[in-house]
Structure formats: structure tokens, C-alpha cells
Amino acid sequence: MSEDKKLILVIGGTGAQGGPVVKALTSDGKYAVRVVTRDSSSTEAKGISSIPGASILEGDTYNEATLRKAFTDVDYVFANTNGFAIGEKAEIFWGIRLYELAREFGVKHFLYAGLEYASKLGHFDPKYRTGHLDGKDTLVFAVPLGDGLCPLIHLDDYGRYARWMFDTPSESSGLNLHVGTEDIAWKDLATAFTEVTGRKAIYKDVGLDEYFKLGPFPNPDAKIGRSSGLDDPTLVSFRQNFSGFWNTWKDNLTKRDYKLLDTILPDRVKSIKEWMIKTGYDGRRAFVLKGASS
Ligand SMILES: NC(=O)c1ccc[n+]([C@@H]2O[C@H](COP(=O)([O-])OP(=O)(O)OC[C@H]3O[C@@H](n4cnc5c(N)ncnc54)[C@H](OP(=O)(O)O)[C@@H]3O)[C@@H](O)[C@H]2O)c1
Incomplete structure (x- = not known):
């Protein structure tokens, strides 16, 4: 070295x-x-x-x-x-x-x-409290997002934004940089999916109860955090956490400054469709979180 x-x-x-x-x-x-x-x-x-x-x-x-x-x-x-x-x-x-x-x-x-301090952005209304923040013929993107927009990020760009922060302390010190590829409505996500993969897809806006019944979490009422075995009453459940999460995006509490993000990384991936093409996304389910396989 x-x-x-x-x-x-x-x-x-x-x-x-x-x-x-x-x-x-x-x-x-x-x-x-x-x-x-x-x-x-x-x-x-x-x-x-x-x-x-x-x-x-x-x-x-x-x-x-x-x-x-x-x-x-x-x-x-x-x-x-x-x-x-x-x-x-x-x-x-x-x-x-x-x-x-x-x-x-x-x-x-x-x-x-x-991440966004969702409670603060939502004036501490508890509906925003977020503890962190089919393959038949037609794929259904079913989430409780209404007409809201949700930011998604190309992970390689996420890494490059972090690098930029270390490279340019005079600009990045104290900066709360909200990164994203695109704030996208799920109907547009379904459209991009079809355009890239050729598979039919629709967006279905569902209520929170229906969303949790669809099974994104095996046990939505389990508490988040390894100390849950200690019955810590401050821990929130997946249901509580992800209700706040979806409410935050549904009500558009936050927005990224894409002009600034373009200035920092002029060659960043600028849309989810571009990300799908660049990464060779074929519509099959894959797991990116460490240790996640189901
Ligand atoms: N994934 C998303 O969409 C997303 C979006 C925004 C923010 N976040 C935030 O990012 C964080 C998760 O990061 P990630 O998305 O990169 O997840 P990830 O792929 O699951 O990474 C897990 C990381 O956490 C460590 N870890 C897991 N369990 C641990 C434990 N019990 N004790 C100590 N270390 C443990 C792992 O280290 P080992 O090598 O020790 O296993 C690994 O470095 C969460 O706080 C989440 O709120 C996630």
C-alpha cells in the first residue's frame, strides 16, 4: 500500500x-x-x-x-x-x-x-412511521402505492455516489445526499418491464391489509431485529414498518434532486428501463440482499 x-x-x-x-x-x-x-x-x-x-x-x-x-x-x-x-x-x-x-x-x-426521516416528513403522523424506511401469464406488481412515486437505485451508481463523497469533501461535507435512479410510479414500472422483457405486466394498487396477505413477508407480525427474542416492546413488526414505508412513498413525502445527481454522475443510469437493459434483467426473480434466497 x-x-x-x-x-x-x-x-x-x-x-x-x-x-x-x-x-x-x-x-x-x-x-x-x-x-x-x-x-x-x-x-x-x-x-x-x-x-x-x-x-x-x-x-x-x-x-x-x-x-x-x-x-x-x-x-x-x-x-x-x-x-x-x-x-x-x-x-x-x-x-x-x-x-x-x-x-x-x-x-x-x-x-x-x-434514509428519509419519514415520520418527520409526515409531521409525525404515525401512519408514516417506518422502522428502517406471478409468473402466470401476466405479472402483477401489487403494492399499496396508489399514484405515488418510489425511488429505486442502480447499486453501482450508489457505490459511485459514495466514492464521490470521499473524493470531494469540500462539496460533500454535511451534505445529505438523497440518491436514486428514478422516482417511478408502479404503472410505469410495469410498462418498462413489458417493454424490456416482452412479458405482460400490470400494476395493481392494493390496500395495506391485502398487501400483507399477498405474503411479501412470511410472518408480517414478527418483530424486526435480532433482540426480538428479548421481547423488547420498542421493536416494530414488518407490518408496522412497511405500512410506514409504503405510506411515505404513496403520499410523495420526499423527492430527489436529479439535477444535482446528474451533475455528480453525468453518466449515471437515468431510468429503470435503462437499468433493466444495462443489467440484462430478464424478469426473473433474483435476490440481492446478503443471505436472502427465498
Ligand atoms: N435493500 C434495500 O432496498 C434498502 C434500501 C434502502 C436502505 N436499506 C438499508 O440498508 C440496510 C441493509 O443493507 P443491505 O440492503 O446492503 O442489506 P444486506 O445485503 O442484507 O446486507 C447485510 C449486511 O448486514 C450485515 N449483517 C446482517 N445481519 C447482521 C447481524 N445480525 N449482525 C451484524 N451484521 C449483520 C451483513 O454482514 P455479515 O457479513 O456480518 O453478514 C451485511 O454486511 C438496512 O438498514 C436497510 O434499512 C436497504
């Missing part, structure tokens, strides 16, 4: 979002990257180990001792905490703790991967 190569700690680097960040940061040898994972023998961790400039530190991110090792000698931090794994309360705690450690260890740039 050259003397002046900055070392970036990536929390969540083995995940669907962290992976492209690691890729973007190590693409040209400018940065070295350290990734924390509980299992250095996972496919994702092995993939990272094989990248020049990337190293693995084995341990649990949500553990002070691991973090103290992880923060040693790092210049910058990218942190994508996992609320689905640890629950809302623990995610808030660890978000604060990561920032405190960043200050203690003299980190020069701390990039926290957040």
Missing part, C-alpha cells in the same frame, strides 16, 4: 449496498478498504478479499471491541448499519456510537448511509 493511500472502513461492506461501494472505492487503487464481517468465509467476504486494496476484519459490527479494532488507523468511514438485523432502537444507538468512535479515532470524513 502506498504511503498516502487513504484507508476507508466500510460497515455493511458485504451487503447488497456495501458491495458496490467497496467496488467503487477500490476501482483505481486510490483508496484501501477494510470491511467488517461476522464470517470471513462467506462468498461475499471471499469476493472482497480477492480485490486488491480490500481487506477483511472478522467480527460483529455491533460490538464495541470489534469496532475499536476496525477504527484503528482509518481515514474515512462509510457506515450502512442494518436495522433489519438489529432493530430500530439498536440501530439508532449504533449510529450514534459509530459517529462518536469516528470522532475519537480522528476520522476525517464520516459518511452515514441513511
Whole structure:
């Protein structure tokens, strides 16, 4: 490693979002990257180990001792905490703790991967409280979105936005950058799907009760977070969390600044249709989240 190569700690680097960040940061040898994972023998961790400039530190991110090792000698931090794994309360705690450690260890740039504060945007109406944020003949995109728009992101661009933030601290410090490829209505998603795959598709606007009956979550009333076994009353269920999630997009509480996003990455993927073509999407279901296979 050259003397002046900055070392970036990536929390969540083995995940669907962290992976492209690691890729973007190590693409040209400018940065070295350290990734924390509980299992250095996972496919994702092995993939990272094989990248020049990337190293693995084995341990649990949500553990002070691991973090103290992880923060040693790092210049910058990218942190994508996992609320689905640890629950809302623990995610808030660890978000604060990561920032405190960043200050203690003299980190020069701390990039926290957040989401819309939906409750605040919705004036604290509980309907927006979001704990984180068929293949017959016709595919039915059935979600409770009404005419609302939902932002989707090409993950490689997500990684490149993170990289831009580290490359340009004078512009990115303090910036709350809301990234996205396109804010899209689900009827337009169905149209793009048909145009690219040739398969028929429709959008069906459903109510929240019907949506949860359709089975996006095996047990919608299970609590989110690994401490749920402790019967922590502050944990929210998938039903509560994803009711807030869909209400937030349905009522268009937030919008991205695509002019700014174009300025940052002029060659970004600009539409979901373009993403489908670029990635060779064929309409088959695939899983991008680490560990997800059903
Ligand atoms: N997926 C989305 O559409 C989306 C959109 C916006 C925001 N987010 C946010 O992104 C976060 C999830 O990231 P992702 O989408 O990249 O998910 P992912 O692919 O499931 O990544 C999971 C990451 O979390 C770590 N992890 C999982 N369970 C853990 C546990 N019990 N203890 C410690 N670490 C654990 C994994 O590390 P190991 O290597 O140790 O397993 C891995 O790095 C969530 O907070 C979510 O709110 C997701």
C-alpha cells in the first residue's frame, strides 16, 4: 500500500449496498478498504478479499471491541448499519456510537448511509412511521402505492455516489445526499418491464391489509431485529414498518434532486428501463440482499 493511500472502513461492506461501494472505492487503487464481517468465509467476504486494496476484519459490527479494532488507523468511514438485523432502537444507538468512535479515532470524513426521516416528513403522523424506511401469464406488481412515486437505485451508481463523497469533501461535507435512479410510479414500472422483457405486466394498487396477505413477508407480525427474542416492546413488526414505508412513498413525502445527481454522475443510469437493459434483467426473480434466497 502506498504511503498516502487513504484507508476507508466500510460497515455493511458485504451487503447488497456495501458491495458496490467497496467496488467503487477500490476501482483505481486510490483508496484501501477494510470491511467488517461476522464470517470471513462467506462468498461475499471471499469476493472482497480477492480485490486488491480490500481487506477483511472478522467480527460483529455491533460490538464495541470489534469496532475499536476496525477504527484503528482509518481515514474515512462509510457506515450502512442494518436495522433489519438489529432493530430500530439498536440501530439508532449504533449510529450514534459509530459517529462518536469516528470522532475519537480522528476520522476525517464520516459518511452515514441513511434514509428519509419519514415520520418527520409526515409531521409525525404515525401512519408514516417506518422502522428502517406471478409468473402466470401476466405479472402483477401489487403494492399499496396508489399514484405515488418510489425511488429505486442502480447499486453501482450508489457505490459511485459514495466514492464521490470521499473524493470531494469540500462539496460533500454535511451534505445529505438523497440518491436514486428514478422516482417511478408502479404503472410505469410495469410498462418498462413489458417493454424490456416482452412479458405482460400490470400494476395493481392494493390496500395495506391485502398487501400483507399477498405474503411479501412470511410472518408480517414478527418483530424486526435480532433482540426480538428479548421481547423488547420498542421493536416494530414488518407490518408496522412497511405500512410506514409504503405510506411515505404513496403520499410523495420526499423527492430527489436529479439535477444535482446528474451533475455528480453525468453518466449515471437515468431510468429503470435503462437499468433493466444495462443489467440484462430478464424478469426473473433474483435476490440481492446478503443471505436472502427465498
Ligand atoms: N435493500 C434495500 O432496498 C434498502 C434500501 C434502502 C436502505 N436499506 C438499508 O440498508 C440496510 C441493509 O443493507 P443491505 O440492503 O446492503 O442489506 P444486506 O445485503 O442484507 O446486507 C447485510 C449486511 O448486514 C450485515 N449483517 C446482517 N445481519 C447482521 C447481524 N445480525 N449482525 C451484524 N451484521 C449483520 C451483513 O454482514 P455479515 O457479513 O456480518 O453478514 C451485511 O454486511 C438496512 O438498514 C436497510 O434499512 C436497504
